[in-house]
Amino acid sequence: MNIFQAENVTKRFANHTALxxxxxxxxxxxxxxxxxPNGAGKTTLIRIINQITGPDEGTLFFNGEKLQPHHVxxxxxxxxxxxLYKKMNVGEQALYLAQLKGISKxxxxxxxxxxxxxxxxxxWWGRKVEELSKGMQQKVQFIVTILHNPKLLIFDEPxxxxxxxxxxxxxxxxxxxxxxxxxxxxxxxxxxxVEELCDYxxxxxxxxxxxxxxxxxxxxxxxxxxxxxELSNIKIDLKDIASNKFQILTESTEDHIxxxxxxxxxxxxxxxxxxxxxxxxxxxxxxxxxPSMNDIFISQIEGYMEENN
Amino acid sequence: MNKILIIIHREYLSxxxxxxxxxxxxxxxxxxxxxxxxxxxxxxxxxxEKTISVxxxxxxxxxxxxxxxxxxxxxxxxxxxxxxxxxxxxDYYAILYIPADFVSKPSTAALFSNKQPSxxxxxxxxxILKKELETMKLSSSGIDKNVLKSIETNINLATIxxxxxxxxxxxxxxISTILGMFSGILIYMFIxxxxxxxxxxxxxxxxSRIVEVIISSVKPFQLMIGKITxxxxxxxxxxxxxxxxxxxxxxxFQTLMPNTFNFKNTENPIIGNxxxxxxEQMLQLNEETQYKNQGMRDIIESIGNIDFxxxxxxxxxxxxxxxxxYAALFxxxxxxxxxxxxxxxxxxxxxxxxxxxxVASQFVINNPEGPVAFWLSIIPLTSPIIMMVRxxxxxxxxxxxxxxxxxxLGFLFCTWLAAKIYKTGILMYGxxxxxxxxxxxxxxxx
Numbered sequence: 001m002n003i004f005q006a007e008n009v010t011k012r013f014a015n016h017t018a019l020x021x022x023x024x025x026x027x028x029x030x031x032x033x034x035x036x037p038n039g040a041g042k043t044t045l046i047r048i049i050n051q052i053t054g055p056d057e058g059t060l061f062f063n064g065e066k067l068q069p070h071h072v073x074x075x076x077x078x079x080x081x082x083x084l085y086k087k088m089n090v091g092e093q094a095l096y097l098a099q100l101k102g103i104s105k106x107x108x109x110x111x112x113x114x115x116x117x118x119x120x121x122x123x124w125w126g127r128k129v130e131e132l133s134k135g136m137q138q139k140v141q142f143i144v145t146i147l148h149n150p151k152l153l154i155f156d157e158p159x160x161x162x163x164x165x166x167x168x169x170x171x172x173x174x175x176x177x178x179x180x181x182x183x184x185x186x187x188x189x190x191x192x193x194v195e196e197l198c199d200y201x202x203x204x205x206x207x208x209x210x211x212x213x214x215x216x217x218x219x220x221x222x223x224x225x226x227x228x229x230e231l232s233n234i235k236i237d238l239k240d241i242a243s244n245k246f247q248i249l250t251e252s253t254e255d256h257i258x259x260x261x262x263x264x265x266x267x268x269x270x271x272x273x274x275x276x277x278x279x280x281x282x283x284x285x286x287x288x289x290x291p292s293m294n295d296i297f298i299s300q301i302e303g304y305m306e307e308n309n
Numbered sequence: 310m311n312k313i314l315i316i317i318h319r320e321y322l323s324x325x326x327x328x329x330x331x332x333x334x335x336x337x338x339x340x341x342x343x344x345x346x347x348x349x350x351x352x353x354x355x356x357x358e359k360t361i362s363v364x365x366x367x368x369x370x371x372x373x374x375x376x377x378x379x380x381x382x383x384x385x386x387x388x389x390x391x392x393x394x395x396x397x398x399x400d401y402y403a404i405l406y407i408p409a410d411f412v413s414k415p416s417t418a419a420l421f422s423n424k425q426p427s428x429x430x431x432x433x434x435x436x437i438l439k440k441e442l443e444t445m446k447l448s449s450s451g452i453d454k455n456v457l458k459s460i461e462t463n464i465n466l467a468t469i470x471x472x473x474x475x476x477x478x479x480x481x482x483x484i485s486t487i488l489g490m491f492s493g494i495l496i497y498m499f500i501x502x503x504x505x506x507x508x509x510x511x512x513x514x515x516x517s518r519i520v521e522v523i524i525s526s527v528k529p530f531q532l533m534i535g536k537i538t539x540x541x542x543x544x545x546x547x548x549x550x551x552x553x554x555x556x557x558x559x560x561x562f563q564t565l566m567p568n569t570f571n572f573k574n575t576e577n578p579i580i581g582n583x584x585x586x587x588x589e590q591m592l593q594l595n596e597e598t599q600y601k602n603q604g605m606r607d608i609i610e611s612i613g614n615i616d617f618x619x620x621x622x623x624x625x626x627x628x629x630x631x632x633x634x635y636a637a638l639f640x641x642x643x644x645x646x647x648x649x650x651x652x653x654x655x656x657x658x659x660x661x662x663x664x665x666x667x668v669a670s671q672f673v674i675n676n677p678e679g680p681v682a683f684w685l686s687i688i689p690l691t692s693p694i695i696m697m698v699r700x701x702x703x704x705x706x707x708x709x710x711x712x713x714x715x716x717x718l719g720f721l722f723c724t725w726l727a728a729k730i731y732k733t734g735i736l737m738y739g740x741x742x743x744x745x746x747x748x749x750x751x752x753x754x755x
Contacts, residue, residue: 072525072526081521083517083518083519100315
């Protein structure tokens with residue numbers, strides 16, 4: 001079941017096309033990474049999901065229904081450029097934004113109390129936003145975003161401006177939200193957090209979607225049959241096992257331990273490689289090198305650029 | 310709809326609670342009330358009762374000086390030398406010395422005092438001496454006092470409005486002028502003050518980027534209308550508070566110092582002392598008083614003839630719709646820029662008709678029925694100011710209907726136009742916007 005689905009969405013502005021026949025499907029109760037370089041069209045897509053702007057072409061579905069205005073109360077949005085009324089009290093402001101999302105004042109008060117206690121920020125309630133540091137403002141805004149228990153949460157670069165401790169706090173909250181049934185669309189440039197958090201991703205470049213799928217599947221899809229060993233007591237020159245089947249990529253020795261990366265040609269099982277190594281050296285570790293999201297991101301974007309030039 | 314109410318609520322409360330609003334609300338009426346109270350107060354300030362001793366060597370001016378509220382005359386039989394020597398031991402404000410040869414040498418009269426006598430006292434005495442002397446001279450050359458009396462003429466042209474079917478209504482051009490100018494300036498001030506508040510509010514939301522969060526919950530149009538309505542209510546609140554507080558302050562001072570503000574008395578300062586005057590003086594004074602009373606009655610009557618219901622209603626209407634029309638345009642300007650400093654180029658086409666309206670009102674007041682007055686009170690951009698200037702002079706119903714209809718249509722059109730610009734503008738950051746760009750936004754499909 002997909003909580004959100006976009007089919008062939010196109011959005012044109014006066015001088016350029018921001019989205020060109022983009023289709024994505026966001027499975028329920030997952031964390032979905034929306035990736036792409038600056039200016040790729042991510043923000044436009046996010047604004048379309050939030051119904052801030054409408055698409056020129058294409059259809060959008062929320063929870064199986066066509067996307068409609070009343071769905072905004074089921075969506076929570078934390079934009080990349082954070083902002084609150086500077087001269088307004090933290091508490092009043094949180095109440096105001098919560099009410100705009102359609103929850104009653106009483107309900108909002110109870111929930112705000114819970115979250116302010118959880119984040120240990122009760123003392124900020126009566127203070128003006130301009131008196132808070134940037135990180136503190138971000139916390140308030142995070143609470144406001146999730147307060148109305150949205151089914152779909154959209155976080156645009158949620159970790160920017162937070163210190164590592166608060167980043168961890170936030171990561172835990174995001175995972176908690178997903179485990180409690182929410183779905184999160186998560187746009188970021190930080191690839192390590194994608195690996196850590198995301199279940200699915202879509203990569204957008206130059207207004208087109210160029211890659212999507214589950215993170216595990218994609219990383220497997222892009223693996224290049226490279227294996228890394230840590231060896232000692234090597235009895236032969238490792239280059240001798242190189243053949244048309246195996247190719248030594250790197251080799252380095254430190255404290256009598258030799259690290260070596262070997263690429264096998266397609267169709268060769270790693271077992272065969274181990275059989276070659278086993279009689280000639282002591283194996284300390286062995287694992288397959290799976291490409292990082294960072295590598296995939298860069299190779300995909302660069303590959304796309306080359307194709308189109 | 311409910312969300313618009315939430316927005317109105319915030320826009321209203323966040324402004325009404327501001328210190329600047331409270332300060333303005335208190336200062337405004339104090340200034341207004343001061344305009345009424347201070348002149349009266351100043352006029353009465355030095356009015357301690359002054360008694361002047363009259364040393365009239367020939368005795369021909371006995372009882373010639375009518376007492377006023379503040380100046381009393383006592384006729385002394387003393388010689389001037391004795392009077393001067395005794396001056397310090399008396400409470401007299403001054404000694405008026407009229408020597409025996411005064412009639413032939415008028416410049417010999419003098420006012421002795423231990424301080425510089427006030428100009429009012431000096432002029433009052435001079436006037437009476439002059440009149441008495443002239444009368445004496447005229448009668449000695451054979452002109453009868455009564456003939457003289459009949460020559461003296463005062464003219465005040467009564468202006469009477471014909472209301473059809475033989476009905477007449479006394480008008481007062483001065484009062485209509487003051488009322489018209491005052492309402493026109495007030496409307497101009499309010500539109501400007503609260504229109505720019507709308508613009509600042511939009512810029513604040515845009516630069517603080519909160520706008521993106523808000524319009525993920527409500528439509529941009531709802532946000533714009535909510536903001537404009539909220540600020541309109543702030544304006545109305547301020548206006549009503551000003552009127553109430555001004556009224557309260559003036560009433561307070563009136564009860565505190567009833568005499569100072571009893572206009573009837575100050576208009577007729579002399580009548581109470583008529584007992585001691587001779588017959589002729591009394592006649593003359595009565596006539597003067599009557600003339601003054603007539604003027605006062607006219608003013609009161611014409612104030613009574615001004616339909617304040619219509620005035621207040623039309624003021625509220627033109628204020629509200631004039632404001633709504635301009636506020637929408639101000640909101641559009643606010644949405645198109647990144648900071649208040651960038652508003653200059655877009656402000657001109659909005660402020661120009663407003664300022665033009667204010668300047669034109671000076672001409673309209675001189676000719677409230679002319680073609681300039683007619684057209685400017687019909688065109689929606691200037692009609693809120695110009696029509697308010699014209700209304701105290703009486704405007705045909707058909708013109709009011711036309712003006713009101715066009716203003717409402719103008720408001721709808723401006724709001725539609727502004728909403729299109731606003732919707733695109735609030736999401737545009739860091740882009741230098743010009744008129745060409747605005748035109749592009751207007752032609753975007755939604």
